[in-house]
Amino acid sequence: MNLRDEAAKVLLGNWRGRSTIPAPGLYPHQWSWDSAFIAAGLRHLSPLRAQQELESLFGAQWSDGRVPHIVFDPSAPRDGYFPGPDFWCSARVNGPAHADTSGIVQPPVHAxxxxxxxSSEPDLARRRGFLERLYPKLLAWHGYLRGSRDLGGRxxxxxxxxxxSGMDNSPSWDxxxxRVEPVPAGEFRRRDLDHADAAERPTDADYGRYVRLAATYRDHGYADGLDVHEFAVEDPLTNALLAASEDALAxxxxELGEDPRPHVAEVSRLRDALAQLHADGLFHSRDVHVGxxxxxxxxxxxxPLVVPGLPQAPELIATITGPRFRAAELxxxxxxxxxxxxxxxxxxxxGPAWFNIGWLLRRGLARHGATDLAEVLRGGMLxxxxxxxxxxxxxxxxxxxRGAHHFSWTAAVVLDLTSA
Incomplete structure (x- = not known):
């Protein structure tokens, strides 16, 4: 069996009727940004399933526009993943009545x-009204992020x-x-360690901090404000993907006969705002509480290489090929x-390398003319x-x-790269 066929086997094996789990065992539900990457690969196997992947996720969208980071599968054991639906849903304010979800979000790569x-099957999408139904939901999702989540006012x-962030325990969050007092490890049971080596996962202390932040948000009815959130960070990945998705929305x-100019303007605005986070050949997060x-x-x-027309692209390309990341070599x-x-x-x-990030960076490099390096990443990932x-x-x-086996977005990236 060749690599493409093996990737297809992973994705089809993880399909659950309307959506795809990230991996058996460790991740038994639907995750938000996973589904976006999965759909990008699944379109090469079944454009219909790829559409359904996104439709099922946005079917659990909250009334305030947020897209939750987990949509829980009612057929999976309620205590099979922690924090599970009983943790998140005990104080839901704006969540959908028909689905159990978490209350936090993930990066906006969905548009x-x-x-x-x-683009993989326009005629099918038009017959099904795929974009007509999804476009207003994407508008609401981006509106939530621009409005409720501009906590720094910048x-x-x-x-x-x-x-x-999708990058759960990055050193950037240390x-x-x-500032966050962790919930003692004895007060919750981690399910991730039932399926993965503790040396490859966050520490108990970090996990206790994650639980504290999530519980505080839940107990405040998922209201957004600096008085609620001890952790509030302007993240370059989240904002860059919002800009790239606004470009897609244009x-x-x-395609729908709507005015693309507001989306084009939003790309420009975000590109300018991101400059606040640039220093030393890289974009950095900003701690909103301390500024x-x-x-x-x-x-x-x-x-941010995925952002069209990024002025700092040459510096990022120098950084990605330099000693800090060694992309051309690795x-x-x-x-x-x-x-x-x-x-x-x-x-x-x-520190590990992730296929979804490589996929994004390959696109960004190609967008900014570094096509040879983009091909190096393609070959390296395959x-x-x-x-x-x-x-x-x-x-x-x-x-x-490392980590989970039979991972869906890894398979999805491979499918997309072998179809390029």
């Missing part, structure tokens, strides 16, 4: 995925939990998390600066997937697999 899915979206608007950049070496600071991109003492090649988001299987993440220097 970009929706346009890719539409035109940038704030995340209010490390899980919202400093703001020190194309969706044109200072969190200087470090997260790969999140390279993701063919994959570590999630944290290789030269930093905090780099950990095995632990979740503190050869790494061949060696390691469809693992959740890999050691960036050895390619050895």
């Amino acid at each position: 970009l995925a929706a346009w890719e899915v539409f 035109g940038l979206v704030s995340i209010v939990h490390p899980w919202e 400093a703001p998390l020190r 194309r969706i608007a044109e 200072e950049l969190i200087r470090g070496g997260s790969v999140a600071g390279l993701v 063919g994959v991109v570590p999630s944290f600066d290789l030269t930093d003492p905090l780099h950990d090649a095995s632990r979740y988001w503190r 050869s790494t997937a061949t060696r390691s299987g469809f693992r959740e993440y890999v050691d960036p220097t050895t390619g050895e697999g």
